[in-house]
Amino acid sequence: MNAQMLSLNQLKQIALHREAFIYYIFFFVLFFFAIVLHDTAFLTLSNFMNIVKQTAPLTIMAVGLTFALAVGHIDLSIGSVVALSALVGALLLQHTGIPLAVLGALLVGVTVGLINGLLIERLQVSSLLITLGTMGIITGIARQITNLESVPIINQDFTFFFGSGKVLGLPILLLWTLIIGGCAYIILKKLAAGRHLLAVGGNPVAARAMGIKVTRIRLYALIASSTAAALAGLLYAGRLHGARYTLGEADLLTVIAAVAIGGTSLFGGRACIVGAILGTWLMGIINNGLILSGFSTNEQMIARGVILVIAVAIGVKEIRNG
Amino acid sequence: MTLSRNLHSCNNYNFISKSITFAFTLLVTSFAAPLLAIDFNSIKNADKSENIKLSQQQIDSLKSKKLTAALVWHGSSAWVSAVNQGAQETFSRFGIEVVAVTDAQFDPAKQVADLENVSILNPDIILSLSVDSTSTKNSYRDAISNGAKLVLLSNPIEGFIHHQDYVGIVTDDMFGMGKAAAQLTMDALKQSGKLGIIYHDAKYFITNNRDHAFRQALKSASNIDIVIEKGFVRESETSNIAAAMILQNPEIEAIYVSWDSAAEGVIEALRSLDRPDIKVITHDLGVNNLLDMATNRNLYGTVADRPYDIGATMAKLGAAAILGQRAAQVTIVPFDKVTKTNITSAWQQAFKKPLPKLLTQALQQ
Numbered sequence: 109m110n111a112q113m114l115s116l117n118q119l120k121q122i123a124l125h126r127e128a129f130i131y132y133i134f135f136f137v138l139f140f141f142a143i144v145l146h147d148t149a150f151l152t153l154s155n156f157m158n159i160v161k162q163t164a165p166l167t168i169m170a171v172g173l174t175f176a177l178a179v180g181h182i183d184l185s186i187g188s189v190v191a192l193s194a195l196v197g198a199l200l201l202q203h204t205g206i207p208l209a210v211l212g213a214l215l216v217g218v219t220v221g222l223i224n225g226l227l228i229e230r231l232q233v234s235s236l237l238i239t240l241g242t243m244g245i246i247t248g249i250a251r252q253i254t255n256l257e258s259v260p261i262i263n264q265d266f267t268f269f270f271g272s273g274k275v276l277g278l279p280i281l282l283l284w285t286l287i288i289g290g291c292a293y294i295i296l297k298k299l300a301a302g303r304h305l306l307a308v309g310g311n312p313v314a315a316r317a318m319g320i321k322v323t324r325i326r327l328y329a330l331i332a333s334s335t336a337a338a339l340a341g342l343l344y345a346g347r348l349h350g351a352r353y354t355l356g357e358a359d360l361l362t363v364i365a366a367v368a369i370g371g372t373s374l375f376g377g378r379a380c381i382v383g384a385i386l387g388t389w390l391m392g393i394i395n396n397g398l399i400l401s402g403f404s405t406n407e408q409m410i411a412r413g414v415i416l417v418i419a420v421a422i423g424v425k426e427i428r429n430g
Numbered sequence: 431m432t433l434s435r436n437l438h439s440c441n442n443y444n445f446i447s448k449s450i451t452f453a454f455t456l457l458v459t460s461f462a463a464p465l466l467a468i469d470f471n472s473i474k475n476a477d478k479s480e481n482i483k484l485s486q487q488q489i490d491s492l493k494s495k496k497l498t499a500a501l502v503w504h505g506s507s508a509w510v511s512a513v514n515q516g517a518q519e520t521f522s523r524f525g526i527e528v529v530a531v532t533d534a535q536f537d538p539a540k541q542v543a544d545l546e547n548v549s550i551l552n553p554d555i556i557l558s559l560s561v562d563s564t565s566t567k568n569s570y571r572d573a574i575s576n577g578a579k580l581v582l583l584s585n586p587i588e589g590f591i592h593h594q595d596y597v598g599i600v601t602d603d604m605f606g607m608g609k610a611a612a613q614l615t616m617d618a619l620k621q622s623g624k625l626g627i628i629y630h631d632a633k634y635f636i637t638n639n640r641d642h643a644f645r646q647a648l649k650s651a652s653n654i655d656i657v658i659e660k661g662f663v664r665e666s667e668t669s670n671i672a673a674a675m676i677l678q679n680p681e682i683e684a685i686y687v688s689w690d691s692a693a694e695g696v697i698e699a700l701r702s703l704d705r706p707d708i709k710v711i712t713h714d715l716g717v718n719n720l721l722d723m724a725t726n727r728n729l730y731g732t733v734a735d736r737p738y739d740i741g742a743t744m745a746k747l748g749a750a751a752i753l754g755q756r757a758a759q760v761t762i763v764p765f766d767k768v769t770k771t772n773i774t775s776a777w778q779q780a781f782k783k784p785l786p787k788l789l790t791q792a793l794q795q
Binding site: 148149150152154155158161162165258260272344347348349350352354355357358395396399400402403404405406408 | 503506514528529530531532533535536537538539540542543544546547548550551562563564565566567568
């Protein structure tokens with residue numbers, strides 16, 4: 109019995125350390141590039157601000173996806189929501205002001221999340237299949253509404269608030285990351301809603317027995333995921349001074365990888381917001397560092413994979429030793 | 431041309447679909463802002479790549495400056511690799527260090543990030559093809575604000591002023607290529623016969639212009655009768671289109687297809703219909719179709735550009751700009767009419783590489 113308790117405690121410790129995993133990887137990669145690129149501008153504040161700006165939409169998507177994963181759902185539609193919300197926002201900006209454009213864009217996210225959630229819960233079908241389907245529908249709509257044309261944004265207030273602006277010397281995209289990340293952290297760590305999310309993802313039967321409204325919680329999580337993607341679309345639109353139907357297309361796998369490396373379980377019950385943010389920054393640092401290294405594009409792809417595998421291996425070793 | 435290269439040089443569906451959507455967008459952009467597009471007149475008035483030369487004295491001067499360059503590409507393909515190789519080797523001859531090479535994977539957001547990352551290195555020269563003029567414009571502007579000389583491949587950037595914002599644009603002679611394809615068709619048909627056309631039915635500047643120039647040039651061949659024209663959007667459609675075309679019009683003696691990998695489907699259909707007598711004419715170089723040509727089957731001829739020379743010309747223009755030379759707005763790179771007799775030399779001209787072994791063996795048989 110004691111032996112069993114001991115092993116359970118050990119397992120618990122490892123599980124607790126699982127959240128520390130991203131820190132090992134993050135600092136290993138940072139240290140690696142700091143040495144390799146000591147003679148370039150890698151270790152400059154402006155370069156790190158660049159990385160933060162480049163990864164801000166991904167970070168917001170990762171934070172949103174963490175909610176969906178926490179309840180045991182995967183949301184493959186987030187990339188397409190990015191494109192559609194950016195296009196809706198950019199199109200509305202041509203006729204209305206910023207508030208309505210932002211509202212319209214965010215409504216895209218809320219609506220898609222609601223539809224995803226209702227279909228998954230009512231039909232009791234895998235979230236993977238439903239969101240794969242909605243991804244196709246949304247991509248088609250995004251292509252249709254603009255006839256594949258880019259929609260430019262000339263509203264400077266919008267590009268300031270969602271892209272190139274600075275507040276107190278800090279890029280506004282960093283502030284968006286911190287605000288959304290901070291809110292998500294509080295929800296998950298400090299509020300009952302966060303505990304309910306994890307309970308639903310960890311053991312839905314037990315959660316239901318405890319009186320938690322499992323279906324509603326899952327619905328909220330999917331809405332959070334889609335709405336975050338919609339906000340990411342606005343950030344892309346602000347940063348690029350325009351929207352295009354391909355926005356977010358290539359981000360899905362990067363976001364899933366970042367969230368998983370960050371310590372969130374892909375099967376529900378465990379979520380780490382700080383890890384998700386560090387995970388996306390890690391991806392940005394690797395991308396930036398490899399470009400500054402002067403590798404060819406093929407070499408960059410190989411090196412990216414090698415660094416990730418080595419970093420993950422070292423992270424696992426450190427945790428086990430710890 | 432760049433796009434069609436990308437379209438057929440990769441089997442990955444995602445890549446192809448990205449390429450197709452990229453094609454659509456480029457065309458939409460070119461139509462939405464007609465002043466931006468390279469038209470027949472700009473090609474007619476363009477400088478020729480063979481005129482871009484640097485003296486030994488200029489090269490020595492470049493070497494003493496310890497310059498750097500960054501290559502900010504739109505995607506990856508065999509064609510882009512050849513452009514990249516041409517640029518890298520030329521820069522190397524001038525003592526210019528290539529400090530970064532990026533691939534935007536047809537994603538404007540990635541290209542913006544690439545430009546930001548590259549700008550940290552303060553390169554003196556940037557060679558690039560913009561994925562989307564609207565989204566990437568500001569990042570190009572930031573990148574050149576530090577004094578970098580920007581040389582563009584094929585696509586202009588909205589609002590950019592020649593000499594002030596960029597050195598010049600290097601591109602293919604798409605009108606000449608269409609005309610050359612028409613000449614190959616006339617040769618294949620010995621000046622008279624029945625022709626089918628399978629054209630790119632999407633609004634893409636380069637393929638549309640090549641197809642249009644092909645039709646225009648054929649007007650002078652009064653004995654060539656165009657019996658049917660069918661459009662395609664995806665390369666995968668061409669096999670069915672060709673099969674239907676031949677069933678409806680068995681008298682067809684030659685088929686023109688917009689580019690090489692789209693022609694693969696046509697040749698496949700002709701094989702399954704057992705029609706080795708029908709000749710195919712297209713653009714670009716692909717190993718599969720060249721094997722068909724080498725073994726005297728359906729492919730009669732193709733018109734190929736020179737991606738290595740495109741990269742080399744871009745590098746030369748960037749280097750010359752550092753020395754204060756002013757380039758023409760558009761510089762065109764020559765193309766080659768390719769038939770069985772000159773496969774080897776055309777391949778080497780395009781890629782500056784030896785012919786693949788399989789092709790060499792096929793030609794020797």
